[in-house]
Structures are given as structure tokens and as C-alpha cells.
Amino acid sequence: MTLNPPPSQHSPPNRRVLIVGNYCHDVLIQNGSVVAETLGGAASFISNVLDSSSVSCELVSKVGHDFRYEVTHSPIVVPEKATTVFEAYFDLGVDVIGHADRVLKRVSACDPILPSDIPDSRFDFGMAVGVGGEILPETLEKMVEICDVVAVDIQALIRVFDPVDGSVKLVDLRESGFFHILHRIGYLKASSDEAFFMDVEQMKQLCCVVVTNGEKGCRIYHKDDETMVPPFVAKQVDPTGAGDSFLGGLVVGLVEGLAVPDAALLGNFFGSITVEHIGQPKFDLMMLQRVKEEVQRRKKQRNLSISHNNDQEEFHARLTPARFSCVDSPVQTELLVNGLSCDR
Numbered sequence: 001m002t003l004n005p006p007p008s009q010h011s012p013p014n015r016r017v018l019i020v021g022n023y024c025h026d027v028l029i030q031n032g033s034v035v036a037e038t039l040g041g042a043a044s045f046i047s048n049v050l051d052s053s054s055v056s057c058e059l060v061s062k063v064g065h066d067f068r069y070e071v072t073h074s075p076i077v078v079p080e081k082a083t084t085v086f087e088a089y090f091d092l093g094v095d096v097i098g099h100a101d102r103v104l105k106r107v108s109a110c111d112p113i114l115p116s117d118i119p120d121s122r123f124d125f126g127m128a129v130g131v132g133g134e135i136l137p138e139t140l141e142k143m144v145e146i147c148d149v150v151a152v153d154i155q156a157l158i159r160v161f162d163p164v165d166g167s168v169k170l171v172d173l174r175e176s177g178f179f180h181i182l183h184r185i186g187y188l189k190a191s192s193d194e195a196f197f198m199d200v201e202q203m204k205q206l207c208c209v210v211v212t213n214g215e216k217g218c219r220i221y222h223k224d225d226e227t228m229v230p231p232f233v234a235k236q237v238d239p240t241g242a243g244d245s246f247l248g249g250l251v252v253g254l255v256e257g258l259a260v261p262d263a264a265l266l267g268n269f270f271g272s273i274t275v276e277h278i279g280q281p282k283f284d285l286m287m288l289q290r291v292k293e294e295v296q297r298r299k300k301q302r303n304l305s306i307s308h309n310n311d312q313e314e315f316h317a318r319l320t321p322a323r324f325s326c327v328d329s330p331v332q333t334e335l336l337v338n339g340l341s342c343d344r
């Protein structure tokens with residue numbers, strides 16, 4: 001398994017990414033009222049980042065007859081089922097797993113994604129990014145068979161749902177039913193809350209572990225290395241999807257041939273933009289162009305061995321102004337004043 005591919009003198013061919021996870025409907029609730037209903041699911045946030053960054057991807061997702069969004073990557077429609085729905089409560093305080101942002105309830109669940117739903121072709125990169133328990137151990141097994149490298153969001157593996165009200169709870173990764181496959185994955189991404197449900201010391205021997213920590217950025221653990229990757233300043237409106245966009249940015253960086261810490265910095269970049277929006281962020285074209293240029297420049301430096309993996313200040317400084325090419329719509333700007341998220 002190559003975590004940190006050797007520098008190449010040529011641009012990599014257009015690498016193919018497989019994203020597996022259900023789209024969902026997100027209902028954001030504050031003070032007993034619905035403040036927004038948006039397209040959700042890690043797969044939607046991630047494909048938004050990959051499509052915007054011109055990284056070619058295929059997406060396998062299931063929705064019900066009531067799915068109400070137009071999406072670039074068509075889902076499988078299960079006519080007799082409803083789409084997965086999550087309600088996010090922003091005023092119920094800290095939930096049972098210590099999640100300070102919001103309390104999540106899965107109030108409807110579409111079908112799981114089976115190995116037979118996944119194409120039988122080969123992919124350079126696989127992303128197992130379920131939100132409502134739709135990824136089964138056999139689904140992940142098929143992914144590690146057909147993809148050179150697989151990145152997994154731990155939320156796809158350790159979530160369980162209260163049978164009465166659908167509240168999301170977490171189980172230890174060792175008891176998740178997926179543990180026997182994890183030595184075959186390349187990357188495991190967890191938020192700092194979710195990281196309590198795994199043994200980082202153990203997992204970092206098996207794969208590259210990335211723990212995101214909101215406004216503080218993220219940390220990468222692999223074998224004996226630990227790297228802190230700095231955040232970008234953002235005005236948080238809604239934290240939903242930050243971790244997903246982070247993972248999208250990380251994978252864009254990796255398929256473009258960046259070193260892992262640089263790819264994670266790109267993850268922080270897309271995560272920080274996402275928290276400034278309700279629902280899917282629409283990335284500014286000028287911003288995306290600048291990011292592409294900076295990624296190519298950084299890659300060139302790496303090829304010429306000018307940069308060291310841990311020296312990220314320059315890359316961070318060059319990406320920072322690109323963020324300000326983003327123009328918020330008046331609605332978003334208005335929402336910035338009130339913000340949905342609880343104080344951290």
C-alpha cells in the first residue's frame with residue numbers, strides 16, 4: 001500500500017475514484033422549527049468537492065421514491081423505500097456521544113448498498129462514506145478488492161441508531177463488525193469525537209489515521225509519525241458536511257499526487273469553506289482555479305524536492321487568499337450573523 005506516492009515528473013492520468021454511500025435529506029432544526037432542508041450524505045459533499053476539482057468519480061448511492069434533489073451522479077432509486085433522512089437539532093446541547101455541534105437523529109433509512117450494487121471494474125481510489133449504516137462488511141470487502149487504495153470515514157462503520165427515536169450512537173470500532181477488514185484500507189478518517197471509539201495507537205499501525213478537530217484543523221497518525229495540519233479561519237454557520245468536504249479535499253490532493261500532509265491541508269481548506277454554508281457549498285470558479293494552480297505549484301516543488309512534507313507554511317499562506325475569492329449569497333451572509341451551530 002502506497003500512502004505517500006513517489007514524486008512523478010508527469011501529470012498522473014485521470015484517476016478514477018469510487019464513492020460509496022447514500023445521499024440523504026438533512027433537516028436542520030433550531031428552537032423547535034425547521035430552519036433548512038438540504039441535500040445531505042457524505043457522498044454528496046464529497047462528490048461536490050471532487051467534481052469541482054475535476055477529479056473523475058463514480059458514485060453508488062441508494063435513495064427512495066421521494067428523493068427530491070437533482071444530482072450530477074444519479075442514485076439507484078428503490079421505489080418501495082423512502083430516502084434516508086437525518087434531523088439535526090442545534091439546541092439540544094451535547095449529545096450522548098459528547099458531540100457538541102448538534103444532536104443527530106436518523107428518522108428514515110433507505111436500503112443498504114450491496115456488493116452487487118458496486119461495478120465490477122477497477123478504481124484507483126475507493127471511498128466508503130456511509131451515513132446511515134448502509135455500508136455492510138461485505139460492501140467494504142468488495143471495495144478493498146476492486147480499489148487500489150480505500151479511504152473510510154469511521155462514521156460509516158461505528159454508527160448505531162436508537163430503535164425508538166433514531167438517535168445516533170457510536171460503538172467501538174473493534175465491535176463494529178468491520179475490524180477484520182481494516183488492515184486492508186489505506187486511510188481512516190474520524191472526527192475528534194469519533195476518535196474515542198477507536199484505539200489510535202493500534203489503528204495507525206494498520207493504516208493512515210486522520211483525526212479532524214473542527215476549527216483546530218487535523219492530525220495525521222501513521223506508524224511512528226504524527227503531524228499537525230493547520231486550519232483556515234472560517235466563520236461557522238453550519239458544521240454539517242465539514243468532515244465530508246475535508247475527506248473530499250484530502251482525496252483530491254492524494255489523486256493529484258500531493259504528500260499526505262499537503263492533501264490534508266487541502267482537506268482543511270474545503271472543510272473550512274463548507275462550515276460557512278448551509279447545505280452544499282457552491283465553490284467559486286476563480287477560487288477553484290487558484291487552488292488548482294497552487295496544487296500544481298506545490299507538486300512541482302515536491303518533484304524538485306524543494307519542499308519538505310512538514311513545511312506547510314508557504315502552501316497554507318498561498319491557499320489562504322484563494323478562500324476570499326468565494327462570494328457569499330445575501331442569504332448566506334445574513335445567516336452568518338445568527339449561525340446555526342452551538343458555541344464550541
Ligand SMILES: Nc1ncnc2c1ncn2[C@@H]1O[C@H](COP(=O)(O)OP(=O)(O)OP(=O)(O)O)[C@@H](O)[C@H]1O
Binds near residue numbers: 212217236241242
Ligand atoms: N469552525 C471551523 N473553522 C475552520 N475550519 C473548520 C471549522 N470547522 C471545521 N473545519 C474544517 O473542517 C474539518 C472537518 O471538521 P470537523 O472536525 O468538525 O468534522 P466532522 O465533525 O466530521 O464534521 P461533520 O460531521 O459535520 O461533517 C476540520 O478538520 C477543519 O479543517
Ligand SMILES: O[C@H]1[C@H](O)[C@@H](O)[C@H](O)[C@@H](O)[C@H]1O
Binds near residue numbers: 024041
Ligand atoms: O449530510 C450529513 C453529513 O453527511 C454528515 O457528515 C453526516 O454525519 C450526517 O449524518 C448527514 O446527515
